[in-house]
Amino acid sequence: MVLGFIEHVGGAPTSLSLELLTMARRLAQRMGVPLEALVIGGSGASASGILASYGVSVVHVADDERLSAYAPAAWAHTMVQLVEAAHPAVVIGTGSDRGAEVMAHVAARLRLPLAANCTEVIPGNPFLVTRQRWGGSLLEEARLKGAVKLLTVAPHAVTVEADATATDIEVETKRPSLEDKDFRVTVVPQVEADTGKVSLAQARVVVGGGRGVGSAEGFQALEELASLLGGAVGCSRAVTSLGWRPHADQVGQTGMRIAPDLYIACGISGAIQHMVGCRAAKHILAINTDKEAPIVAQADYAVIGDVKAVVTAVTSEIRRLKPS
Amino acid sequence: MNVLVCIKRVPATGGHIALTPDGQNIDTRYLGFTISPHEECAVEEAVRLIEKHGGSSTVLTLGPEVATEQLRDAMALGMDRAVLLETDGREWDPVATTDAIVAAIERDRAAGRDYDLLLFGNESADSAGYQVGVRVAAALDLPCVTGIKALEIREGKAAVRRQTESGWETSEVTVPAVLTVKEGINLPRYPSLPGRLKAKKKEIERSRPQWVDGGLEKVRLSLPVQAAHTVEMLGQNGDVGPQVVELFRRLRLL
Incomplete structure (x- = not known):
């Protein structure tokens, strides 16, 4: 199974998560295995409709109200428990700040290598990835080892494409077993006053x-x-x-x-x-x-x-x- | 307080990157080297923390002997002590790098030096693995916040802010802790001449860690294929107003 870590806003997967699903589905098809997804945080289950249209057969939803705030170590511990229970061959996150952070925690806990910002994955033995260095000015072809292959997808390297043959999706809700220690870091969003200026990120x-x-x-x-x-x-x-x-x-x-x-x-x-x-x-x-x-x-x-x-x-x- | 900053020596690239003929490395024959940008800000942050709260700062790097140049640069900015984990020049992946750094921190601890804060860059400019700080935190069982752009120490806690696409988020963590820094947290100072002279004389502690296979192995590097395109010259100097405005119209911006 290929497992994708989906980021979402109120149940709507982020655009980077859709890029991830596009790459992960192609990889799963090439390996002849199903594509599954993990969704953490409030209203995650409502993502299942969209996930099905991208070829996800099972969506795992973590049920713990403490996970509604972003706590990187707790989110990673949740992922690690799913990896240990479901034995995916590959786990893929996005290259967003959160995707990179959670996947780094997962890799550290499992003591497995992690390839960040991949643009291409060729499964097999050896398992080959192409990843970005220098912000994408340079590409590295690398062998990725480890019992579970961990990687993140470089932002905007994949054109989003839904699955033409999507079928039913199963929703599996589970309560992870988390410790207080997992919540040593919790992140609180800070709402900024609107300055009325056009932001650099949005400007035409x-x-x-x-x-x-x-x-x-x-x-x-x-x-x-x-x-x-x-x-x-x-x-x-x-x-x-x-x-x-x-x-x-x-x-x-x-x-x-x-x-x-x-x-x-x-x-x-x-x-x-x-x-x-x-x-x-x-x-x-x-x-x-x-x-x-x-x-x-x-x-x-x-x-x-x-x-x-x-x-x-x-x-x-x-x-x-x-x-x- | 005691602060450790881990830095990396990286080439200072200019307009384009050239590779060595075997595709294994960047051709650095005509390039200078620098401290990776996020880490340069981590050094500045550590120097400011010690100026404000007192204590001692250590800068550490894993790299070849020539990386002492970047350790001295950091000391010229005000870092007190420097540690070189010397390599033979081959590539150390994030797992191997983490093991060597953790072993060095544990040696310091055994010698009675505990760190309150361990600062890293969010990612290195060159290999950009986005993970060594998080891995070190996990190995030492410390809390970790990545990508911070503001830091304040108050009552044994580190209050941090990080920037998101839509604004900011905050977090507070008990020290000791690992923090990974992004450029913009401060504007690094220029080293003073007395600082440079002092840094030249300081001793650098050295050891040679054992390379391990961390499981991410570089096969070769390549440059992304650039789509061929042409440049349309609109003109020269001050008489180009109408041509540029015509372009804005063509692109439907006016």
């Missing part, structure tokens, strides 16, 4: 600035352009290291991963750590003085020139056409 247009913007003040021109386009401002790691912008604005391997319709990269060289954060953008427009900068070769559109001069010319043209 992101205007990103790098060292080439020149100074913290230089970002004013970028703010203006973003506001005219209803977008948000982002930046490179060089800029946060210089203290010009807060880290929350950083796009890249150790910052935000964004997927806007258009990313306007102003004075950004295009180091791989930055491209990891913006390569999901539908289009990239590079504004750079150096036509040899790596960003230009990776962009769809480019303007060669000084950031301030170009951005100011663009904002004046927008203003000329749409006087406010």
